[in-house]
Amino acid sequence: xxxxxxxxxxxxxxxxxxxxxxxxxxxxxxxxxxxxxxxxxxxxxxxxxxxxxxxxxxxxxxxxxxxxxxxxxxxxxxxxxxxxxxxxxxxxxxxxxxxxxxxxxxxxxxxxxxxxxxxxxxxxxxxxxxxxxxxxxxxxxxxxxxxxxxxxxxxxxxxxxxxxxxxxxxxxxxxxxxxxxxxxxxxxxxxxxxxxxxxxxxxxxxxxxxxxxxxxxxxxxxxxxxxxxxxxxxxxxxxxxxxxxxxxxxxxxxxxxxxxxxxxxxxxxxxxxxxxxxxxxxxxxxxxxxxxxxxxxxxxxxxxxxxxxxxxxxxxxxxxxxxxxxxxxxxxxxxxxx
Numbered sequence: 001x002x003x004x005x006x007x008x009x010x011x012x013x014x015x016x017x018x019x020x021x022x023x024x025x026x027x028x029x030x031x032x033x034x035x036x037x038x039x040x041x042x043x044x045x046x047x048x049x050x051x052x053x054x055x056x057x058x059x060x061x062x063x064x065x066x067x068x069x070x071x072x073x074x075x076x077x078x079x080x081x082x083x084x085x086x087x088x089x090x091x092x093x094x095x096x097x098x099x100x101x102x103x104x105x106x107x108x109x110x111x112x113x114x115x116x117x118x119x120x121x122x123x124x125x126x127x128x129x130x131x132x133x134x135x136x137x138x139x140x141x142x143x144x145x146x147x148x149x150x151x152x153x154x155x156x157x158x159x160x161x162x163x164x165x166x167x168x169x170x171x172x173x174x175x176x177x178x179x180x181x182x183x184x185x186x187x188x189x190x191x192x193x194x195x196x197x198x199x200x201x202x203x204x205x206x207x208x209x210x211x212x213x214x215x216x217x218x219x220x221x222x223x224x225x226x227x228x229x230x231x232x233x234x235x236x237x238x239x240x241x242x243x244x245x246x247x248x249x250x251x252x253x254x255x256x257x258x259x260x261x262x263x264x265x266x267x268x269x270x271x272x273x274x275x276x277x278x279x280x281x282x283x284x285x286x287x288x289x290x291x292x293x294x295x296x297x298x299x300x301x302x303x304x305x306x307x308x309x310x311x312x313x314x315x316x317x318x319x320x321x322x323x324x325x326x327x328x329x330x331x332x333x334x335x336x337x338x
Contacts, residue, residue, distance in 0.1 A: 063088070065293055068286045078290070086297030099300040102291075104312055104332075108323075110282040113246065113315065114307035118210060118226060119277055120245035122203040124181075124190065128232025131176035131184055135169035137228045138206070142213055142221060151212040153271035161213065164205050167268045171202035197266040204260040207275045219306070227308045227333050235310050242314040246321070249281045283315070288322045301325055305332040 063086075064079045083089070085098045105112040121127070129137055139161050146158040153159055176184040179193045193199050206229075214222035230238050261274040294301050303325060305312045309332035316325035 060088075063293065063297055066285070066289050068289060069284075070286060082294065082297040082299070086294075086299060088297070092298060094298070097298060097300050099302060100294055101302045101304050104303055104305040104315075105307055108283065108287045108291075108303070109315075110284060111278060111280065112307070113242075113249075113281050114226060114311050115210075115277065116249045116281045117242055117245040117311055118207065118229070120248055121229065121241065122206060123194075125175065125179060125193070125199075126241055127172075127182065127229070128237070129172075129229070130232075131173045131182075133231070134172040135165045137231050138165040138168055138209060140225070140228050142225065143217060145216075147212040148216045150215065151208070151273075153273050155271055157271060159212070159270050159273075161209065164209055164212070164270045164273075167270045168202055168205050168209070170268075171198040171205075174198045175202060197263040200260070201262050201266050201268065204262040204275060205270065205273060207260060207277070208262075208273045211275055223306045223333060227335055230308065230310075230335070238308065238310040239314045242311040243318065246281070246315060249279070252280050253282070255280050283321065283323070291323050291325065295324065300329065302329045302331065305330070308333045308335075 060079075060083070063082065065075050067075065070078075086092060102108050105114065142161040144160055144162055146160045149158065151159060175193065175198055176182045176186065178186040178188045178196075178198075179190065180186050180188060181190060210226060213225055233241070256279050257276055258279060259274055259276045262268065262270075262272050264272050291301055303312055303316055309330060312332050313330050315321050316323050316330050317327055
């Protein structure tokens with residue numbers, strides 16, 4: 001899946017250096033950006049910002065990266081890049097700006113923001129999928145071949161998406177009938193539902209599918225799969241859900257490994273499976289500073305991500321997260337809409 005935990009902020013640095021050294025025209029028509037109007041627009045969104053000085057008055061100190069936790073040699077290299085190709089360069093052209101493209105999960109951010117959203121969505125049962133639709137959603141475009149042997153159940157038996165999705169469908173149907181938050185006549189509160197075997201069965205096996213599909217099949221199968229869980233939601237609803245998730249995980253700031261295991265005493269076709277995840281996400285100050293200093297130096301900043309577009313836009317465009325990416329500069333996974 002997108003679990004490249006071995007990647008560090010250095011990946012982001014390398015990408016910046018590789019792409020930012022060529023000044024190119026983007027593939028969209030762009031008008032020159034006035035810094036003062038940009039600041040005013042940000043302030044109108046209730047963001048707390050410091051007004052940018054005029055370009056002519058900016059010093060190297062104001063245009064260079066903060067020290068933070070950068071390796072000095074890397075920080076120096078990035079500062080030279082911005083000085084050589086940004087507004088301080090005699091060759092700088094406002095109408096033909098240099099640009100930088102960033103990945104997001106495990107590069108701009110620590111850990112994967114969409115993986116964290118999946119946990120939040122499961123723990124809070126935030127779905128708009130009908131009780132008879134879950135099996136179809138979970139099996140969409142997934143081959144019926146058995147998963148890799150690393151994903152055998154506790155009894156050592158091989159599994160596939162159809163077997164596990166049938167268990168998820170059974171548990172989800174029960175949850176729809178009993179949990180008030182899914183809108184199908186249930187009356188139980190979330191805290192009551194969380195004590196049931198059906199809840200544990202459902203969230204564990206959906207999360208299990210995320211890993212099993214990702215590690216068994218091609219990324220062309222696994223990357224879109226997780227986005228299907230937003231079926232029935234509008235773009236605004238996904239962004240709202242993503243913002244809730246981001247705020248929740250930022251606030252926890254507790255990094256630990258959690259293991260989910262489906263209940264042994266619950267009768268199921270797939271049997272007992274276990275999955276784990278790591279808590280919290282973060283956008284380090286180095287990422288925030290780099291994004292903003294690049295823009296202050298006259299670079300356009302883009303994000304290209306394999307996460308769902310609304311999940312990334314919820315972070316990139318919202319002033320409270322301080323990345324301040326220009327609207328329209330995020331490219332990520334999308335769903336076809338009718």
